[in-house]
Amino acid sequence: MDRPAISGGAPIRDKKIYYGHQYIDQADIQAVVDVLKSDYLTCGPKIGELEEKLCKITGAKYAVVCSNGTAALHLACLAAGIKEGDEVITTPITFAASANCALYCGAKPVFADINEETYNIDPEQVKKLTSEKTRAVVAVDFTGQSVELGSLLAHCHANNMVLIEDGAHVIGTRYKGQCNGSIADMTTLSFHPVKTVTCGEGGAVLTNKEEFYKKLILYRAHGITRDPQQMYHEPEGSWYYEQIALGMNYRLTDIQAALLISQLDKLPVFSARRKEIVTAYDEAFGKLPQLVVQKEIPESDTTRHLYILRLNPSKLCINRKQFFEALDAENICCNVHYIPTYYFPYYEKLGYQRGLCPKAEKLYEEMISLPLYYAMTDQDVEDVIKAVTRIAEYFNVENSDET
Numbered sequence: 485m486d487r488p489a490i491s492g493g494a495p496i497r498d499k500k501i502y503y504g505h506q507y508i509d510q511a512d513i514q515a516v517v518d519v520l521k522s523d524y525l526t527c528g529p530k531i532g533e534l535e536e537k538l539c540k541i542t543g544a545k546y547a548v549v550c551s552n553g554t555a556a557l558h559l560a561c562l563a564a565g566i567k568e569g570d571e572v573i574t575t576p577i578t579f580a581a582s583a584n585c586a587l588y589c590g591a592k593p594v595f596a597d598i599n600e601e602t603y604n605i606d607p608e609q610v611k612k613l614t615s616e617k618t619r620a621v622v623a624v625d626f627t628g629q630s631v632e633l634g635s636l637l638a639h640c641h642a643n644n645m646v647l648i649e650d651g652a653h654v655i656g657t658r659y660k661g662q663c664n665g666s667i668a669d670m671t672t673l674s675f676h677p678v679k680t681v682t683c684g685e686g687g688a689v690l691t692n693k694e695e696f697y698k699k700l701i702l703y704r705a706h707g708i709t710r711d712p713q714q715m716y717h718e719p720e721g722s723w724y725y726e727q728i729a730l731g732m733n734y735r736l737t738d739i740q741a742a743l744l745i746s747q748l749d750k751l752p753v754f755s756a757r758r759k760e761i762v763t764a765y766d767e768a769f770g771k772l773p774q775l776v777v778q779k780e781i782p783e784s785d786t787t788r789h790l791y792i793l794r795l796n797p798s799k800l801c802i803n804r805k806q807f808f809e810a811l812d813a814e815n816i817c818c819n820v821h822y823i824p825t826y827y828f829p830y831y832e833k834l835g836y837q838r839g840l841c842p843k844a845e846k847l848y849e850e851m852i853s854l855p856l857y858y859a860m861t862d863q864d865v866e867d868v869i870k871a872v873t874r875i876a877e878y879f880n881v882e883n884s885d886e887t
């Protein structure tokens with residue numbers, strides 16, 4: 485449905501722009517075609533090649549690729565030994581998978597509130613919510629900004645807990661100069677098309693610990709081993725294998741692995757362009773009292789996956805829904821990341837109630853995800869800035885007081 489722009493004039497742009505979009509070039513296409521012509525469609529040489537590449541890029545000792553980011557979180561929880569009766573602390577400002585992975589293992593997700601300026605999980609809240617039952621923290625690098633790994637790791641290790649970093653947004657980010665993925669006990673990645681690099685569906689778990697690595701490999705493929713050292717019985721022949729745990733089929737295909745290897749070659753340029761766009765947005769919006777810019781901790785050198793525009797309700801006479809619709813009328817099609825997980829009916833039925841994390845709930849009321857992706861042109865970026873500025877100024881409370 486086309487409506488005139490909110491101020492009554494023509495929209496800032498005619499062609500719709502969306503909040504995210506993948507970028508696929510000829511090299512990506514050729515990489516996929518080459519696999520289709522090869523002997524392996526799944527679990528061939530591209531899997532190992534991709535895992536090596538992820539280790540090289542992030543500095544992690546081990547990488548285990550799998551079918552998607554949700555599978556990666558489930559595998560990480562299984563490797564951490566999460567079981568019924570355990571508690572897992574996470575943030576509500578994330579995709580549902582960050583908490584669902586605890587439920588898959590029969591554990592209870594416990595939601596810790598965020599830092600109101602960085603929007604990441606607040607380590608002080610994590611400490612407060614830690615109990616005898618807490619086995620792990622799933623900390624999400626929301627928007628790509630690193631969580632406070634120093635304090636989270638210290639707390640987890642002092643309390644015999646595992647720190648799982650949900651790094652679905654984080655590829656390309658560094659914490660104190662070191663790549664995220666090589667710091668937490670385990671870091672999960674997602675390669676969904678809206679993420680910084682993609683292979684359609686895909687995920688990975690990165691770790692430096694051999695103990696976790698062995699379990700991740702086992703759980704990825706049915707709990708089946710071909711390693712005689714892990715077997716309970718003498719191998720009966722070269723065909724012989726044993727199932728020694730209840731695993732899943734969370735394998736990635738060689739087709740996807742080849743696409744991701746090619747995408748990873750572009751990570752430095754993807755990252756640079758995203759940083760450029762974030763700088764342009766921050767500069768423009770930082771000047772407007774109607775808007776709030778996400779704060780960065782100095783330890784994080786961030787490749788932003790999402791750009792969060794936060795409204796300052798005391799300076800605007802419209803709410804988030806109206807601002808969102810005004811952007812839509814300018815043909816800037818945004819999104820909201822995220823609805824607090826425990827708002828969902830499934831979680832309500834489990835007994836979670838609103839009011840649990842007031843800072844997260846307030847952020848949810850005030851935020852909009854603006855377009856941010858590699859292929860945006862300078863004109864696209866300019867259009868977004870113009871539209872946001874126009875709406876913010878038009879609906880400034882001071883203007884409305886005059887009328």
Ligand SMILES: *Cc1c(COP(=O)(O)O)cnc(C)c1O
Pocket residue numbers: 552553554555578579581582624650652653674675676685686687
């Ligand atoms: C995308 C995402 C996931 C899930 O990844 P999939 O590959 O879609 O399964 C998990 N956590 C966060 C924070 C995400 O953004």
